[in-house]
Amino acid sequence: MALVDLIDAERAPLLVAHLYENGDPGPIASALAQVPELCEVALPFLGASLGPGATGVRLKELVILRTSARLECRYCVAAHTAVALDVGLGLDEVHALRDDDDLDAAFADPRERALLAWIDAVATGRGPVPAGVTAAMRERFDDHEIVELTNCIGVTMLLNRFCTALDLPVGASVAERLTSEGFDIR
Amino acid sequence: MSVREAIEAGTLPDRVWIYSNYHCNLECAYCLTESSPRSRRRSLDAVSMIAVAHEAAELGFREIGVTGGEPFLRRDLAATIAAMAAILPVTVLTNATQFSGDRIAMTDPLVGLPVRLQISLDAPDPEPNDELRGPDNFAKVVDAVPRLVERGLRVRIATTVEPGRLSETDHRRLCELHRTWGIDDDDHLVRPVLREGRADATGMGARFERDQLPPELAVAEHGAFWSAFGPTIRGDVADTHLLITRTILPLATPASALLRLVEGRPQGADANIGIR
Structure with missing residues (x-):
């Protein structure tokens, strides 16, 4: 409730x-x-x-699911586990983004690894993002992509705290589906 | 189109309603706000009420209506109304039960100001009136009204009835009564019970659609609404189906939103069901 x-x-x-x-x-x-x-x-x-924006739905879902997992938002992790699977992320990738499995093993692409490091630093860090993380991000993304993806991290964080604080319920159909596919509804 | 232009064009009504509070000494059978002595007060503070009047005038509105609950249960009501009446004419809806004996002096600050008291009287006889409005209500109203008129206050009588249930005889007798007090027929309203609040629980009143209600802006402690019949209460929970915005000040926020809603209505949708 x-x-x-x-x-x-x-x-x-x-x-x-x-x-x-x-x-x-x-x-x-x-x-x-x-x-x-x-x-x-x-x-x-x-x-x-x-939404997909200029950076595309795959990168956006990486951002949303990873950020939600790091902020431990039960509602957003459940909802976007389903979305991530629907847009074509692999089971191993989804489990890794949720911290069920090793992230490095699931993501080999240097561009996506740079983004995942950026997400973790922005979503859970305090103060400036570490220089190495920033440099890797700048090397692989254009300015407009960095803005779009970083905004996506921030907005996801807003929703993570909103949904967690208000204890928004995971929909029954989502919960049933994820359970049948072997995911925990945490 | 600005709010002012919409008012001047008649697209928006020129009155803003303020719910001063929700508690009441009565517990009328058809009350759309379920008001009673036990109700949550939901009072809008005097500073906000006066600010609404100021901003309403700046936006182009021409009149303020104050309702509740029973507004005169608030000790600061008369002074607040007087301050508002210095800005725009004010109509206050009241059950007139707070004016017995010397207590009528609470209306002193309103004498000579553009203030009108709209007083409920639902039947020309005590029994049917009091059945709806509570014991001794008829006697208190017929005691208070002539004394208010005598003091120079403008009084209007409002008769709220089940649609089509006021007989011609009772209507005529009500008119004879208010004429004896010097209140002419233009200041006697007959309006239907609407199925909201307690009326919904008791199965009274007419069902209605949003577009049957004049789009008057109404503000309460918990938001701004479409029509004076918007900020209703059901089961002690505030209704939201006619909610426009939670923001009431600046008044331009709900007024502009109301205008957007009105402009989005289909042509000819502004029929009303005899509500003033």
Whole structure:
């Protein structure tokens, strides 16, 4: 049970009623609907931040799942384990991003390894990112890609803390699917 | 189109409603806010109420309505209304039960100001009125109204009834009553019970759609709403289906959002169901 009342379709505020036209918009939108003027600007921003963008869906899902695992967000890890599998990440990669398996063994591409080091440093570090991590990132990514991916890390962190603090529930269908595929719902 | 232009064009109504508080000494059968002596107060502080009036005037609104709950349960109400009336004309909805004997002096700050008291009276006889509104309500209203009028306050009578249930005889007798107090027919409203709040629990009133309600901006402690009938309570939980924004100040935030919603309505959707 979530910490706050998740607004259902019958009680949807006017500015965000359209979100419910195709059914349950999910717990993040249903919680944000408590503050419609925030919800109506936050959701497009979240969509632009977490969507494929110029860097592509694979790198974005690396960012989202890895960041969520490092911040131990139960809701986001479950939701994006399913998304990551749907967009083509391998089982070994998903397990590694979740810290179930060794990351280095699952990711050999130097560009992706640079990104994963960047994610860990940005999401869990304090103060400046270590020079070696920054140099590797700059060597393999353009400026606009660094901005997009770093924004994605930050927005994921926001959602991780939002979902964890409000104890948003993992959907039953997601939980059932992940359990059947051998994942823990932590 | 700006909010001011929308008001001048008649696209937006020119009145802003303020819910001053939700608690009430009465427990009316059809109350859409489930108000009672036990209700959470949800009071909007005086500074915010006056700020709403200031910003409403700046945006182009022309009138303030104050409702509750029973507003006059607040000790600071008269002074707050007086401050607001220096900015815009104010209509205050009240059950008039707080004005017995010398207590009517609480209205002194309102004499001579552009303030109108809208007082509920649902039937021309005590029994049917008090059945809906509580014991001795009829007697308290017929005691208070002529004394308020005598003091120079403008009074309006509001009769809330099940749709189609006010007989011609009762309507005529109510009119005869208010005319004896010097209140003319233009200041007598007859309006339907709406199925919200306690009326929903008791199966009273007319069901309605959003677009049947005039898009008046209404602000309460917990947000800004479409229509004075938006900030309802059900099972002690605030309804959100007519919520516009949680932000009430600056008032331009909900006013602009309301305008966007109104502009998005289909043509001809602004029929109302006799609510003022």
